[in-house]
Protein backbone atom coordinates (compact mmCIF):
# COMPACT_ATOMS: atom_id res chain seq x y z
CA UNK A 548 0.00 0.00 0.00
CA UNK A 549 1.36 3.42 -0.81
CA UNK A 550 0.42 6.87 -1.91
CA UNK A 551 1.20 7.40 -5.56
CA UNK A 552 0.55 11.04 -6.22
CA UNK A 553 0.21 10.72 -9.97
CA UNK A 554 -1.82 7.50 -10.10
CA UNK A 555 -5.18 9.28 -10.04
CA UNK A 556 -5.63 11.90 -12.77
CA UNK A 557 -7.23 15.30 -12.27
CA UNK A 558 -10.04 16.67 -14.42
CA UNK A 559 -10.98 20.34 -14.26
CA UNK A 560 -14.43 21.48 -15.29
CA UNK A 561 -13.01 24.80 -16.40
CA UNK A 562 -12.79 24.44 -20.18
CA UNK A 563 -14.35 21.05 -19.82
CA UNK A 564 -15.32 20.50 -23.47
CA UNK A 565 -11.79 21.09 -24.73
CA UNK A 566 -10.21 18.24 -26.62
CA UNK A 567 -7.46 18.05 -24.04
CA UNK A 568 -9.90 17.57 -21.14
CA UNK A 569 -11.98 15.03 -23.04
CA UNK A 570 -8.88 13.00 -23.94
CA UNK A 571 -7.61 13.15 -20.39
CA UNK A 572 -10.99 12.00 -19.09
CA UNK A 573 -11.15 9.14 -21.59
CA UNK A 574 -7.77 7.92 -20.52
CA UNK A 575 -8.69 8.28 -16.80
CA UNK A 576 -11.84 6.21 -17.39
CA UNK A 577 -10.00 3.49 -19.32
CA UNK A 578 -6.91 3.23 -17.15
CA UNK A 579 -8.04 4.01 -13.61
CA UNK A 580 -11.80 4.51 -13.31
CA UNK A 581 -11.12 7.18 -10.67
CA UNK A 582 -10.27 10.87 -11.02
CA UNK A 583 -10.13 14.04 -8.96
CA UNK A 584 -12.61 16.69 -10.06
CA UNK A 585 -11.66 20.35 -9.73
CA UNK A 586 -13.41 23.61 -10.66
CA UNK A 587 -16.73 21.85 -10.14
CA UNK A 588 -18.63 24.92 -8.98
CA UNK A 589 -19.98 23.52 -5.67
CA UNK A 590 -19.28 26.05 -2.91
CA UNK A 591 -17.00 24.87 -0.12
CA UNK A 592 -19.28 26.59 2.37
CA UNK A 593 -22.13 24.31 1.43
CA UNK A 594 -19.91 21.22 1.74
CA UNK A 595 -18.77 22.36 5.19
CA UNK A 596 -22.42 22.75 6.18
CA UNK A 597 -23.20 19.23 4.95
CA UNK A 598 -20.41 17.72 7.06
CA UNK A 599 -21.60 19.73 10.05
CA UNK A 600 -25.16 18.46 9.65
CA UNK A 601 -23.90 14.93 9.09
CA UNK A 602 -21.95 15.04 12.38
CA UNK A 603 -25.03 16.37 14.17
CA UNK A 604 -27.12 13.59 12.74
CA UNK A 605 -24.79 10.76 13.71
CA UNK A 606 -24.46 12.14 17.23
CA UNK A 607 -28.20 11.63 17.79
CA UNK A 608 -29.40 8.85 20.07
CA UNK A 609 -29.76 5.37 18.56
CA UNK A 610 -33.59 5.41 18.84
CA UNK A 611 -33.71 8.72 16.95
CA UNK A 612 -31.51 7.46 14.15
CA UNK A 613 -33.38 4.18 13.92
CA UNK A 614 -36.67 6.04 13.70
CA UNK A 615 -35.50 7.38 10.33
CA UNK A 616 -35.30 4.27 8.22
CA UNK A 617 -37.00 3.06 5.08
CA UNK A 618 -34.94 0.19 3.68
CA UNK A 619 -37.51 -0.66 0.98
CA UNK A 620 -36.81 2.72 -0.60
CA UNK A 621 -33.12 2.79 0.32
CA UNK A 622 -33.73 5.97 2.33
CA UNK A 623 -32.79 7.05 5.80
CA UNK A 624 -30.59 5.43 8.41
CA UNK A 625 -28.60 2.29 7.80
CA UNK A 626 -26.62 0.53 10.45
CA UNK A 627 -24.80 -2.72 10.72
CA UNK A 628 -25.73 -3.84 14.20
CA UNK A 629 -29.48 -3.52 13.75
CA UNK A 630 -29.41 -5.79 10.68
CA UNK A 631 -31.93 -3.39 9.19
CA UNK A 632 -30.40 -3.17 5.83
CA UNK A 633 -27.10 -4.76 5.14
CA UNK A 634 -26.52 -8.20 3.77
CA UNK A 635 -23.92 -10.80 4.53
CA UNK A 636 -21.18 -9.31 2.39
CA UNK A 637 -21.18 -6.12 4.42
CA UNK A 638 -20.14 -8.01 7.57
CA UNK A 639 -17.01 -6.48 8.97
CA UNK A 640 -17.83 -2.94 7.79
CA UNK A 641 -17.59 -0.42 10.63
CA UNK A 642 -19.80 2.33 9.29
CA UNK A 643 -23.29 3.72 9.56
CA UNK A 644 -25.07 5.79 6.93
CA UNK A 645 -28.01 7.96 6.01
CA UNK A 646 -29.42 7.94 2.46
CA UNK A 647 -31.32 10.68 0.68
CA UNK A 648 -32.69 10.47 -2.85
CA UNK A 649 -34.98 12.51 -5.06
CA UNK A 650 -38.00 13.29 -2.97
CA UNK A 651 -41.41 12.14 -4.22
CA UNK A 652 -44.05 12.68 -1.53
CA UNK A 653 -46.95 10.22 -1.42
CA UNK A 654 -49.26 12.59 -3.31
CA UNK A 655 -46.77 13.16 -6.15
CA UNK A 656 -48.06 11.79 -9.49
CA UNK A 657 -44.82 9.86 -10.01
CA UNK A 658 -44.73 8.34 -6.51
CA UNK A 659 -43.96 4.66 -7.02
CA UNK A 660 -42.27 2.65 -4.28
CA UNK A 661 -41.64 -0.33 -6.59
CA UNK A 662 -39.53 1.98 -8.74
CA UNK A 663 -37.80 3.55 -5.73
CA UNK A 664 -39.60 6.86 -6.27
CA UNK A 665 -40.66 7.77 -2.78
CA UNK A 666 -40.20 10.10 0.13
CA UNK A 667 -37.07 10.86 2.01
CA UNK A 668 -37.20 10.24 5.72
CA UNK A 669 -35.98 13.37 7.44
CA UNK A 670 -35.52 14.34 11.08
CA UNK A 671 -38.56 15.89 12.74
CA UNK A 672 -39.38 17.01 16.29
CA UNK A 673 -41.59 13.90 16.65
CA UNK A 674 -39.09 11.33 15.36
CA UNK A 675 -35.81 12.91 16.46
CA UNK A 676 -36.55 15.09 19.51
CA UNK A 677 -32.80 15.45 20.18
CA UNK A 678 -32.14 17.16 16.80
CA UNK A 679 -32.12 20.91 17.43
CA UNK A 680 -32.77 22.27 13.97
CA UNK A 681 -34.48 19.67 11.76
CA UNK A 682 -35.36 22.27 9.15
CA UNK A 683 -31.74 23.28 8.72
CA UNK A 684 -30.68 19.65 8.27
CA UNK A 685 -33.29 19.12 5.56
CA UNK A 686 -32.46 22.35 3.72
CA UNK A 687 -28.70 21.80 3.72
CA UNK A 688 -28.91 18.14 2.68
CA UNK A 689 -31.53 18.72 -0.03
CA UNK A 690 -29.62 21.70 -1.43
CA UNK A 691 -26.46 19.62 -1.67
CA UNK A 692 -28.36 16.68 -3.19
CA UNK A 693 -29.85 18.92 -5.88
CA UNK A 694 -26.52 20.56 -6.73
CA UNK A 695 -24.92 17.15 -7.04
CA UNK A 696 -27.67 16.15 -9.49
CA UNK A 697 -26.78 19.14 -11.66
CA UNK A 698 -23.07 18.42 -11.42
CA UNK A 699 -23.58 14.78 -12.36
CA UNK A 700 -25.68 15.74 -15.38
CA UNK A 701 -22.72 17.85 -16.58
CA UNK A 702 -20.37 14.98 -15.88
CA UNK A 703 -22.31 12.44 -17.92
CA UNK A 704 -22.31 14.91 -20.82
CA UNK A 705 -18.54 14.96 -20.55
CA UNK A 706 -18.47 11.17 -20.33
CA UNK A 707 -20.46 11.02 -23.59
CA UNK A 708 -17.75 13.13 -25.24
CA UNK A 709 -15.10 10.86 -23.71
CA UNK A 710 -16.84 7.90 -25.36
CA UNK A 711 -16.63 9.70 -28.71
CA UNK A 712 -20.37 10.49 -28.71
CA UNK A 713 -22.18 13.83 -29.07
CA UNK A 714 -22.36 15.74 -25.80
CA UNK A 715 -26.13 15.32 -25.38
CA UNK A 716 -26.17 11.57 -26.03
CA UNK A 717 -27.04 10.69 -22.41
CA UNK A 718 -29.40 13.61 -21.78
CA UNK A 719 -32.49 11.44 -22.20
CA UNK A 720 -30.94 8.59 -20.24
CA UNK A 721 -30.62 10.91 -17.24
CA UNK A 722 -33.76 13.00 -17.63
CA UNK A 723 -35.33 11.20 -14.64
CA UNK A 724 -32.33 9.82 -12.73
CA UNK A 725 -32.14 7.74 -9.59
CA UNK A 726 -29.82 9.20 -7.00
CA UNK A 727 -28.54 8.45 -3.54
CA UNK A 728 -26.67 10.91 -1.41
CA UNK A 729 -25.12 8.95 1.39
CA UNK A 730 -23.89 10.53 4.60
CA UNK A 731 -21.37 8.05 5.99
CA UNK A 732 -19.81 7.84 9.42
CA UNK A 733 -16.98 5.45 10.21
CA UNK A 734 -16.10 4.66 13.83
CA UNK A 735 -12.57 5.13 15.15
CA UNK A 736 -11.92 1.40 14.88
CA UNK A 737 -8.69 0.35 13.20
CA UNK A 738 -9.36 -1.86 10.19
CA UNK A 739 -7.80 -5.32 10.23
CA UNK A 740 -7.93 -6.44 6.59
CA UNK A 741 -6.49 -9.90 7.39
CA UNK A 742 -9.47 -10.48 9.67
CA UNK A 743 -11.97 -9.05 7.22
CA UNK A 744 -12.53 -5.90 9.29
CA UNK A 745 -12.83 -2.79 7.10
CA UNK A 746 -14.34 0.67 7.17
CA UNK A 747 -15.89 -0.55 3.93
CA UNK A 748 -14.86 -3.84 2.37
CA UNK A 749 -13.75 -4.20 -1.24
CA UNK A 750 -16.55 -3.45 -3.69
CA UNK A 751 -17.43 -1.78 -6.95
CA UNK A 752 -20.24 0.77 -7.09
CA UNK A 753 -23.33 -0.19 -9.07
CA UNK A 754 -24.36 3.18 -10.51
CA UNK A 755 -22.92 5.09 -13.46
CA UNK A 756 -20.83 7.49 -11.40
CA UNK A 757 -20.10 8.23 -7.75
CA UNK A 758 -18.98 11.71 -6.70
CA UNK A 759 -17.33 11.55 -3.29
CA UNK A 760 -16.15 14.11 -0.77
CA UNK A 761 -14.41 13.04 2.43
CA UNK A 762 -13.49 14.97 5.56
CA UNK A 763 -9.82 14.41 4.75
CA UNK A 764 -9.34 11.46 7.12
CA UNK A 765 -7.41 8.85 5.13
CA UNK A 766 -8.87 5.47 4.33
CA UNK A 767 -10.01 5.19 0.72
CA UNK A 768 -7.96 2.76 -1.35
CA UNK A 769 -8.25 1.90 -5.02
CA UNK A 770 -7.22 -1.25 -6.87
CA UNK A 771 -5.14 -0.36 -9.89
CA UNK A 772 -5.13 -2.46 -13.06
CA UNK A 773 -1.70 -3.70 -11.96
CA UNK A 774 -3.30 -5.39 -8.95
CA UNK A 775 -1.78 -2.88 -6.54
CA UNK A 776 -3.89 -1.19 -3.84
CA UNK A 777 -3.09 2.51 -3.46
CA UNK A 778 -4.25 5.13 -0.99
CA UNK A 779 -6.25 7.98 -2.49
CA UNK A 780 -4.58 11.14 -1.20
CA UNK A 781 -6.74 13.94 0.12
CA UNK A 782 -6.99 16.82 -2.36
CA UNK A 783 -8.44 19.90 -0.76
CA UNK A 784 -11.37 21.34 -2.70
CA UNK A 785 -11.63 18.41 -5.10
CA UNK A 786 -14.18 15.63 -5.43
CA UNK A 787 -13.12 12.06 -6.05
CA UNK A 788 -15.17 10.62 -8.90
CA UNK A 789 -15.35 6.93 -9.70
CA UNK A 790 -17.14 5.00 -12.39
CA UNK A 791 -19.64 2.32 -11.52
CA UNK A 792 -20.75 -0.99 -13.01
CA UNK A 793 -23.48 0.54 -15.18
CA UNK A 794 -20.97 2.69 -17.07
CA UNK A 795 -18.65 -0.27 -17.44
CA UNK A 796 -21.55 -2.16 -18.98
CA UNK A 797 -22.66 0.73 -21.23
CA UNK A 798 -19.09 1.11 -22.50
CA UNK A 799 -18.80 -2.66 -23.00
CA UNK A 800 -15.96 -2.88 -20.53
CA UNK A 801 -13.94 0.00 -21.97
CA UNK A 802 -14.43 2.22 -18.91
CA UNK A 803 -13.46 0.69 -15.59
CA UNK A 804 -15.71 0.17 -12.57
CA UNK A 805 -12.82 0.05 -10.16
CA UNK A 806 -12.76 -1.95 -6.93
CA UNK A 807 -12.15 0.19 -3.87
CA UNK A 808 -12.39 -0.08 -0.08
CA UNK A 809 -11.94 1.92 3.10
CA UNK A 810 -9.15 0.87 5.43
CA UNK A 811 -9.07 2.90 8.64
CA UNK A 812 -5.95 3.67 10.62
CA UNK A 813 -7.97 3.95 13.82
CA UNK A 814 -7.94 6.66 16.44
CA UNK A 815 -10.22 9.05 14.60
CA UNK A 816 -13.69 8.90 13.21
CA UNK A 817 -14.23 9.51 9.50
CA UNK A 818 -17.07 11.17 7.62
CA UNK A 819 -17.65 10.96 3.88
CA UNK A 820 -20.30 11.88 1.34
CA UNK A 821 -20.64 9.59 -1.66
CA UNK A 822 -23.29 10.67 -4.19
CA UNK A 823 -24.50 7.89 -6.48
CA UNK A 824 -26.01 8.70 -9.86
CA UNK A 825 -27.77 6.33 -12.21
CA UNK A 826 -30.44 6.39 -14.94
CA UNK A 827 -34.14 6.04 -14.13
CA UNK A 828 -35.50 2.65 -13.08
CA UNK A 829 -36.63 1.41 -16.51
CA UNK A 830 -33.74 2.74 -18.60
CA UNK A 831 -31.96 -0.08 -20.48
CA UNK A 832 -28.35 -0.73 -19.57
CA UNK A 833 -27.05 -2.32 -22.76
CA UNK A 834 -23.55 -2.03 -24.25
CA UNK A 835 -23.61 0.92 -26.66
CA UNK A 836 -23.40 0.03 -30.37
CA UNK A 837 -20.47 2.39 -30.72
CA UNK A 838 -18.55 0.39 -28.09
CA UNK A 839 -19.19 -2.96 -29.82
CA UNK A 840 -17.96 -4.44 -33.08
CA UNK A 841 -17.59 -7.85 -34.71
CA UNK A 842 -14.23 -8.24 -32.98
CA UNK A 843 -15.59 -6.86 -29.73
CA UNK A 844 -19.11 -8.25 -29.24
CA UNK A 845 -21.23 -7.22 -26.25
CA UNK A 846 -19.73 -8.58 -23.04
CA UNK A 847 -22.80 -7.97 -20.86
CA UNK A 848 -26.38 -9.19 -20.96
CA UNK A 849 -28.94 -6.41 -21.39
CA UNK A 850 -30.52 -5.24 -18.16
CA UNK A 851 -32.17 -2.09 -16.82
CA UNK A 852 -31.01 0.38 -14.23
CA UNK A 853 -33.58 -0.78 -11.68
CA UNK A 854 -33.04 -4.47 -12.39
CA UNK A 855 -29.29 -4.09 -12.07
CA UNK A 856 -29.59 -2.38 -8.71
CA UNK A 857 -32.02 -5.01 -7.57
CA UNK A 858 -29.70 -7.84 -8.60
CA UNK A 859 -26.67 -6.23 -7.02
CA UNK A 860 -28.07 -4.89 -3.77
CA UNK A 861 -31.37 -6.52 -2.93
CA UNK A 862 -31.27 -10.06 -4.14
CA UNK A 863 -28.92 -11.56 -1.56
CA UNK A 864 -30.06 -12.72 1.82
CA UNK A 865 -30.35 -9.87 4.26
CA UNK A 866 -31.78 -7.14 2.08
CA UNK A 867 -30.20 -3.93 0.88
CA UNK A 868 -26.45 -3.92 0.53
CA UNK A 869 -23.88 -1.24 0.85
CA UNK A 870 -23.23 0.59 -2.41
Ligand SMILES: O=C(O)CCC(=O)C(=O)O
Pocket residue numbers: 729731747752759761766767807808809819820821870
Ligand atom coordinates in the same frame (compact mmCIF):
# COMPACT_ATOMS: atom_id res chain seq x y z
O1 LIG B 1 -16.15 6.59 2.31
C1 LIG B 1 -15.49 6.50 1.29
O2 LIG B 1 -14.42 7.10 1.11
C2 LIG B 1 -15.96 5.60 0.16
C3 LIG B 1 -17.31 5.00 0.36
C4 LIG B 1 -17.71 4.08 -0.74
O3 LIG B 1 -16.92 3.59 -1.49
C5 LIG B 1 -19.13 3.76 -0.92
O4 LIG B 1 -19.96 4.11 -0.06
O5 LIG B 1 -19.47 3.18 -1.97
Ligand SMILES: [Fe+2]
Pocket residue numbers: 750751752757807870
Ligand atom coordinates in the same frame (compact mmCIF):
# COMPACT_ATOMS: atom_id res chain seq x y z
FE1 LIG C 1 -17.94 2.72 -3.20
